[in-house]
Amino acid sequence: MKRKITFMLNGSPVAVETDPSRRAVDVLREDLGLTGTKEGCGSGECGACSILVDDVVKLSCIMTAAQLEGRKIVTIEGVGQGGELHPVQRSFVELGAIQCGFCTPGMVVAAVGFLKGNPDPTREEIRAGISGNICRCTGYEKIIDAVEDAAAKIRGGRSGG
Amino acid sequence: MKEGERHFLDGPRLDAFSKVTGRERYAADEYAGEFFWVGAKRALVPHARLFAVHTSRAAAHPGIVRVLTSRDVGGSNRLGIVRNHQPVLVDEVIRHAGDPVALVVARSREALREALALITFDHEPLPGVFDPDEALKEGAPRIHEDNEEGNLVRAVRVRRGDPDEAFRDCDVVVEGVFETPRQEHAYLETETGWAFVDENGELVIIASTQTPYRDRKEIAAALGLGINSVRVIAPYLGGAFGGKDGITVQCLVGLAALNTGGVPVKMWWDRRESFLAGMKRLPARMHYRLGANKDGTFEALSCRLYYDAGPYAGLTGEIMAMGAEHAGSAYRVPNVNIEGYCVHTNNTLGGPFRGFGVPQSTAGMEQVVSMAAGKLGMDPLEIRRINALRAGDRNCVGVELNYSTGFSECIDRLAEHPLWKDREAWKASAPAWKKRGCGVGCMAHAIGYPALIPDEANARVELTQNGAIRVYSGVSDMGQGNAGTYLRIAGEVLNQDPATMEIVQPDTDHDLPSGTSSASRTTYTFGNAVIQAALSLREVILRAGARSLGVEGIDSVEMIPGAVRIKGSTRQMALRDLAAFIDAGSRSCKGHFRTPYDESTLAIMYLGTHVLFSFGAHLARIEVDTLTGRIDVVDYVAVTDAGRVLNRPVYDQQVQGSIAQGIGFAIMEDYVVKDGRHETEDLATYIVPTSLDVPDMVSVAVEPDETTGPFGMKGIGEVVISGCLPAIANALHDACGVRITRLPLTPERVLSALTGKGEKE
Numbered sequence: 001m002k003r004k005i006t007f008m009l010n011g012s013p014v015a016v017e018t019d020p021s022r023r024a025v026d027v028l029r030e031d032l033g034l035t036g037t038k039e040g041c042g043s044g045e046c047g048a049c050s051i052l053v054d055d056v057v058k059l060s061c062i063m064t065a066a067q068l069e070g071r072k073i074v075t076i077e078g079v080g081q082g083g084e085l086h087p088v089q090r091s092f093v094e095l096g097a098i099q100c101g102f103c104t105p106g107m108v109v110a111a112v113g114f115l116k117g118n119p120d121p122t123r124e125e126i127r128a129g130i131s132g133n134i135c136r137c138t139g140y141e142k143i144i145d146a147v148e149d150a151a152a153k154i155r156g157g158r159s160g161g
Numbered sequence: 162m163k164e165g166e167r168h169f170l171d172g173p174r175l176d177a178f179s180k181v182t183g184r185e186r187y188a189a190d191e192y193a194g195e196f197f198w199v200g201a202k203r204a205l206v207p208h209a210r211l212f213a214v215h216t217s218r219a220a221a222h223p224g225i226v227r228v229l230t231s232r233d234v235g236g237s238n239r240l241g242i243v244r245n246h247q248p249v250l251v252d253e254v255i256r257h258a259g260d261p262v263a264l265v266v267a268r269s270r271e272a273l274r275e276a277l278a279l280i281t282f283d284h285e286p287l288p289g290v291f292d293p294d295e296a297l298k299e300g301a302p303r304i305h306e307d308n309e310e311g312n313l314v315r316a317v318r319v320r321r322g323d324p325d326e327a328f329r330d331c332d333v334v335v336e337g338v339f340e341t342p343r344q345e346h347a348y349l350e351t352e353t354g355w356a357f358v359d360e361n362g363e364l365v366i367i368a369s370t371q372t373p374y375r376d377r378k379e380i381a382a383a384l385g386l387g388i389n390s391v392r393v394i395a396p397y398l399g400g401a402f403g404g405k406d407g408i409t410v411q412c413l414v415g416l417a418a419l420n421t422g423g424v425p426v427k428m429w430w431d432r433r434e435s436f437l438a439g440m441k442r443l444p445a446r447m448h449y450r451l452g453a454n455k456d457g458t459f460e461a462l463s464c465r466l467y468y469d470a471g472p473y474a475g476l477t478g479e480i481m482a483m484g485a486e487h488a489g490s491a492y493r494v495p496n497v498n499i500e501g502y503c504v505h506t507n508n509t510l511g512g513p514f515r516g517f518g519v520p521q522s523t524a525g526m527e528q529v530v531s532m533a534a535g536k537l538g539m540d541p542l543e544i545r546r547i548n549a550l551r552a553g554d555r556n557c558v559g560v561e562l563n564y565s566t567g568f569s570e571c572i573d574r575l576a577e578h579p580l581w582k583d584r585e586a587w588k589a590s591a592p593a594w595k596k597r598g599c600g601v602g603c604m605a606h607a608i609g610y611p612a613l614i615p616d617e618a619n620a621r622v623e624l625t626q627n628g629a630i631r632v633y634s635g636v637s638d639m640g641q642g643n644a645g646t647y648l649r650i651a652g653e654v655l656n657q658d659p660a661t662m663e664i665v666q667p668d669t670d671h672d673l674p675s676g677t678s679s680a681s682r683t684t685y686t687f688g689n690a691v692i693q694a695a696l697s698l699r700e701v702i703l704r705a706g707a708r709s710l711g712v713e714g715i716d717s718v719e720m721i722p723g724a725v726r727i728k729g730s731t732r733q734m735a736l737r738d739l740a741a742f743i744d745a746g747s748r749s750c751k752g753h754f755r756t757p758y759d760e761s762t763l764a765i766m767y768l769g770t771h772v773l774f775s776f777g778a779h780l781a782r783i784e785v786d787t788l789t790g791r792i793d794v795v796d797y798v799a800v801t802d803a804g805r806v807l808n809r810p811v812y813d814q815q816v817q818g819s820i821a822q823g824i825g826f827a828i829m830e831d832y833v834v835k836d837g838r839h840e841t842e843d844l845a846t847y848i849v850p851t852s853l854d855v856p857d858m859v860s861v862a863v864e865p866d867e868t869t870g871p872f873g874m875k876g877i878g879e880v881v882i883s884g885c886l887p888a889i890a891n892a893l894h895d896a897c898g899v900r901i902t903r904l905p906l907t908p909e910r911v912l913s914a915l916t917g918k919g920e921k922e
Contacts, residue, residue, distance in 0.1 A: 026270070029190075029192070030192055033192075034183075035183070035186070035189075035190035035192070036182070036183020036184065037183070038189070038349065038350070038399070039189075040349040040350070040351070040432070041432040041843065041844045042431050042432055043432065043843055043844070043845065045432075045843065045844035045845055046349065046844055048349050075183070076182065076183035077182070077183055079182075080182065085178075085181070085182070089181045089182065092177070092181050093173055093174075093177040093178060093181055094173060095810075096173065096174065096177075096810030096811070096813070096814060098174060098176070098177045098180050098181060099400075099640040099641065099642065099814050099818065100348070100349065100350070100397070100398060100399050100400040100401075100639060100640025101176065101177075101179075101180030101181075101185055101397065101399070101640065102187065102348070102349035102350045102399025102400055102640075103349045104180050104181055104183075105181075105183040108181060126852075127852045127853050128852075128853065130852050131851045131852045131853045132851075133851075133852075134347075134349065134844070134849060134851060135349075135852075136346075136347055136348055136349055136400050136402070136818075136821075136822070136849065137400055137640050137814070137818045138814060138817060138818050138821070139817035139818045139819075139820055139821030139822075139850075139855050139858065140817075140821065140850075140851075140852040140855050141817050141855070141857055141858055142810070142813075142814065142817065143852070144852060144857075
């Protein structure tokens with residue numbers, strides 16, 4: 001049975017009338033038109049559907065619509081602010097961390113979430129931090145380069161005010 | 162273009178912004194207003210005669226629009242590239258667990274799932290055949306009754322010199338039987354498509370496909386439509402690696418769309434369906450025997466290759482032939498007997514996967530090469546160096562190398578790399594319970610199609626009414642970045658900033674048949690066509706510019722970003738103004754290119770051979786945990802000759818991505834099928850490398866100028882993957898003295914071998 005579910009989505013309040021047992025990824029993609037969040041496995045193995053739920057990385061393919069209720073949700077469409085790319089996005093572009101791009105939204109979201117909790121990571125910590133996200137194209141090296149670079153950008157941005 | 166005059170080839174990928182913001186629209190992202198979901202009922206039995214499909218309960222479900230069976234297919238109901246024998250929907254015989262027996266069109270995902278469960282079918286199980294050796298035996302169950310050669314898809318044989326005599330005279334002979342696993346592509350975007358019948362009655366299919374032009378022919382024939390009534394559009398793909406080289410969802414969404422009264426339909430296989438019904442790399446069993454003289458020179462090679470095609474031919478015979486053509490890797494061997502067999506089984510659908518048959522045979526050859534080095538007490542790079550193919554040599558099937566051949570330079574560059582030179586010290590400092598080893602693997606990989614199949618491309622470059630440069634791509638971009646590279650190539654020729662240019666993705670309505678996004682050809686072949694088109698457009702623009710600026714002849718003017726200018730002057734005319742002075746037909750220029758081929762090679766083997774190759778030499782440094790059997794790839798060096806590098810990050814993306822897939826192929830990826838039942842179901846049971854499994858990699862580019870290539874390049878998409886498995890297997894032998902001939906080198910197999918319970922050399 002349908003129910004009204006309200007939550008903050010990329011900074012704005014939204015209300016969706018839907019069956020609360022539907023998958024969060026389907027609500028985002030089909031009802032809200034936010035197709036940036038991808039589905040790669042449907043079982044929580046690949047990370048392509050990563051979103052931020054109250055600043056924590058979660059997998060929207062194994063979340064229900066009901067679990068969105070009252071939460072602060074950020075999808076790839078809300079990662080940058082005011083039309084600017086997020087430093088993680090900039091680093092992904094500059095350092096060639098993108099190939100087919102299907103893992104990219106989830107990978108960016110995972111990296112953003114990871115850097116919130118660990119703003120000055122070692123390369124090995126980055127490897128572990130994004131290991132829940134599968135990329136079949138890049139071999140990860142440039143993604144790790146990009147996350148390392150983004151961390152420096154974010155720290156630089158902070159210290160520079 | 163002269164050296165040092167590159168302006169626009171370098172720079173970040175032009176598709177990066179739309180992808181990093183989630184705005185890029187893949188086939189999976191099509192949803193528009195009212196649409197229906199489409200799903201297939203899969204057989205889940207490996208071999209059976211189908212009598213009846215019961216659809217009435219599903220059809221009565223309130224959420225169901227239509228249930229379709231083979232009776233609803235208007236055309237031949239057969240798919241195929243070389244042989245047309247794969248049913249769109251099974252009508253007589255089920256030949257593998259993933260075969261579809263019915264198609265459901267539903268108003269929602271939920272209704273689709275429920276209705277699929279309500280479909281039943283009557284069938285009589287047939288004895289199956291699950292191993293190529295068994296399949297070739299007299300009396301084996303036949304998978305295609307009408308195949309005169311039983312279960313054989315195709316056989317090839319190449320014989321040169323007198324291998325029997327030569328083996329008798331060799332100082333050392335090494336041999337082994339090697340088995341490589343069934344590898345799943347595991348692209349992140351599973352097979353998906355969107356279809357509708359437009360207002361003109363044309364069937365439009367937007368699909369995640371590497372092959373829009375070839376698909377159109379197959380769809381039209383199978384569904385009984387005129388070829389001009391089918392339009393296929395290929396947006397950026399979310400990965401493919403060969404697994405979307407051909408029909409996946411296209412005929413199913415097409416069939417559904419013909420039965421909805423104009424409502425669009427969407428099909429998106431979930432991961433399990435993708436695994437069940439999608440193509441896999443052909444598993445291979447390879448008998449290798451190599452003979453060498455005391456000085457290390459190779460004298461004789463004998464190999465028998467058996468590739469498991471699965472139930473339908475698809476491109477499997479061609480994949481095996483390509484493996485056979487490369488069976489001697491990149492070495493001179495004067496006496497050769499190569500036999501290749503591609504064989505039907507009731508296992509999974511076999512198909513292209515990065516490397517197209519070469520990673521299998523290279524795995525065999527490069528291991529016997531290292532075994533020969535070991536037996537002779539030679540350095541594994543030295544034995545490769547002295548046998549390395551050079552320009553003018555003949556390769557293992559007898560083709561003279563008349564194009565750029567930088568293989569020996571690859572070996573030299575690897576030999577001088579610090580990670581090679583300091584290997585003994587590194588090995589000696591292994592921590593407790595760990596053993597370290599270093600292994601080498603080399604390879605060659607052909608560019609384009611074999612001689613019999615014209616490898617052609619048709620490009621269009623246009624000056625739009627608004628003065629922008631637009632490139633129409635005829636070859637899908639599955640993630641390798643060729644679309645952006647086409648813009649950079651056109652930008653380089655036209656002296657325009659690619660960031661201001663437009664790309665149009667492949668669409669059969671644009672009539673630019675250009676072959677497939679495969680065969681390490683996408684940039685080489687189509688890039689050359691782009692150069693031709695851009696040169697023609699350049700002349701059109703310069704001529705119009707000269708006329709408008711009131712000067713004689715096109716030599717007085719030049720193109721600068723956004724404008725045409727009189728040379729040595731500041732007088733110029735913006736392209737957007739100039740566009741109005743050129744009629745639409747002239748503003749759009751076509752370019753054509755055909756990849757070099759040699760007709761005389763048709764005598765060598767099926768389809769003839771290739772003439773142009775990329776090469777490489779690899780080093781893997783691994784650490785083996787003697788308590789768990791786990792292999793860690795600690796360092797990896799890939800030296801590659803793929804001609805000149807157009808764009809370094811894009812080039813290295815291909816190198817690094819190939820190494821990651823190669824590491825997976827070598828140590829973890831194994832799609833298990835027992836008696837036709839899939840024991841691997843999803844990404845929880847099919848393990849692909851994560852960021853924790855792939856080291857930082859060293860990519861060294863040897864850059865001979867390939868004069869036939871666009872800006873001197875050759876294909877880089879596939880060559881690298883073939884070196885990984887043998888480099889790692891050779892490293893394991895170096896570390897522990899064991900050679901496990903059945904791949905991948907899982908911890909269980911390694912541990913069994915280390916404790917003396919498993920397979921050994």
